[in-house]
Amino acid sequence: MAKQKNIVWGIEADTPSEYLRKKIKNDKEIFKDIRKDITAPKFFSEKHPYKELTYKEKQSEENESIALQRLKTDVHRDYKGNFTWLLFVARRELSFRKSQPNLISRYGSLFSKKKLTKLISICWEMEVYGYCVFYDSKRYDTNTLKDLILDFNIAKKHIKKARNIIFEKTYSESAKQKRHTPALLSMFGRSQNAGLTFEDSLKHELEILQFELHELSRIAEQDLKLPKSDEKKQKKLQYFIFLCEEIFKSIEWNYFPNLDLTNKTTYNKECKKFIIDMASILDEIRLTDPNTIINAYNRRSKYEMKYLGLMNCKTEEQFNNLLKKIYL
Numbered sequence: 001m002a003k004q005k006n007i008v009w010g011i012e013a014d015t016p017s018e019y020l021r022k023k024i025k026n027d028k029e030i031f032k033d034i035r036k037d038i039t040a041p042k043f044f045s046e047k048h049p050y051k052e053l054t055y056k057e058k059q060s061e062e063n064e065s066i067a068l069q070r071l072k073t074d075v076h077r078d079y080k081g082n083f084t085w086l087l088f089v090a091r092r093e094l095s096f097r098k099s100q101p102n103l104i105s106r107y108g109s110l111f112s113k114k115k116l117t118k119l120i121s122i123c124w125e126m127e128v129y130g131y132c133v134f135y136d137s138k139r140y141d142t143n144t145l146k147d148l149i150l151d152f153n154i155a156k157k158h159i160k161k162a163r164n165i166i167f168e169k170t171y172s173e174s175a176k177q178k179r180h181t182p183a184l185l186s187m188f189g190r191s192q193n194a195g196l197t198f199e200d201s202l203k204h205e206l207e208i209l210q211f212e213l214h215e216l217s218r219i220a221e222q223d224l225k226l227p228k229s230d231e232k233k234q235k236k237l238q239y240f241i242f243l244c245e246e247i248f249k250s251i252e253w254n255y256f257p258n259l260d261l262t263n264k265t266t267y268n269k270e271c272k273k274f275i276i277d278m279a280s281i282l283d284e285i286r287l288t289d290p291n292t293i294i295n296a297y298n299r300r301s302k303y304e305m306k307y308l309g310l311m312n313c314k315t316e317e318q319f320n321n322l323l324k325k326i327y328l
Helices: 016-036 055-071 083-097 102-110 113-133 142-171 173-177 187-193 198-224 233-249 264-279 290-298 316-327
Strands: none
Touching: 055 198, 083 113, 083 316, 102 113, 113 233, 142 198, 233 264, 233 290, 233 316, 264 290
């Protein structure tokens, strides 16, 4: 009498290991047939519409995008038009989203309500002024920028070497053959605390770092073309000095009966302190050497500054005409 066949879920097998072996073989054949009828997905570039990319190229483009988002670099750095006007408009829109200027938030209690309407417009003017005038100078001196560019490029080369080493040890034919051996699984402490997607994640992170270093190097190279940070600084500070002094005059001095501002020495001393404090709350001016601000204040009588109303500019032409009165 013939031995009865043992059937497990449609598969003839006498042992669990035989069942699993046959099932895996059957599944591969099924998926192979299915894949024949599936069209391979196409990948297209976000930077260059209609340009088809390979899967690897698409991943690299996405990694570059992540790098730029992490750095949050100047999105308009390569803008070909009037960069000053563009930056001013963007800053003005951001300012109006706030409930009130930084200065009012800090010193609002020093002013009477009657003067607040005029004062707020002066404060807004002061906030946007720094953005449209002090953007065009080097972050660091020329030698420092050159050193940074060199270091960024060296770091980028070393990261590329590290990526190649990891790729070779993980994805080469010899690595694939012993992929699940204890020696490979223990790489970088993987057997201790790294997940199964460790190599892929590391590969992408290192590529993102490469893109970040490339962008930082490019920014430094762009800054090399900018003028020195102290070029005409005292002249550019004159409008800031003027606005600060207008705010200083608006303080409710009845709160300070023992302060004699009719004394010119006392007035200048207190006004300088106030202006330096104002500079500390403006990102574009706060790193300015206080002595530079004091020297600019001492020279203010040489320049006859007036309220310009930058905040009310409606056209680029109007804005440029007002800037001429600031750039002197």
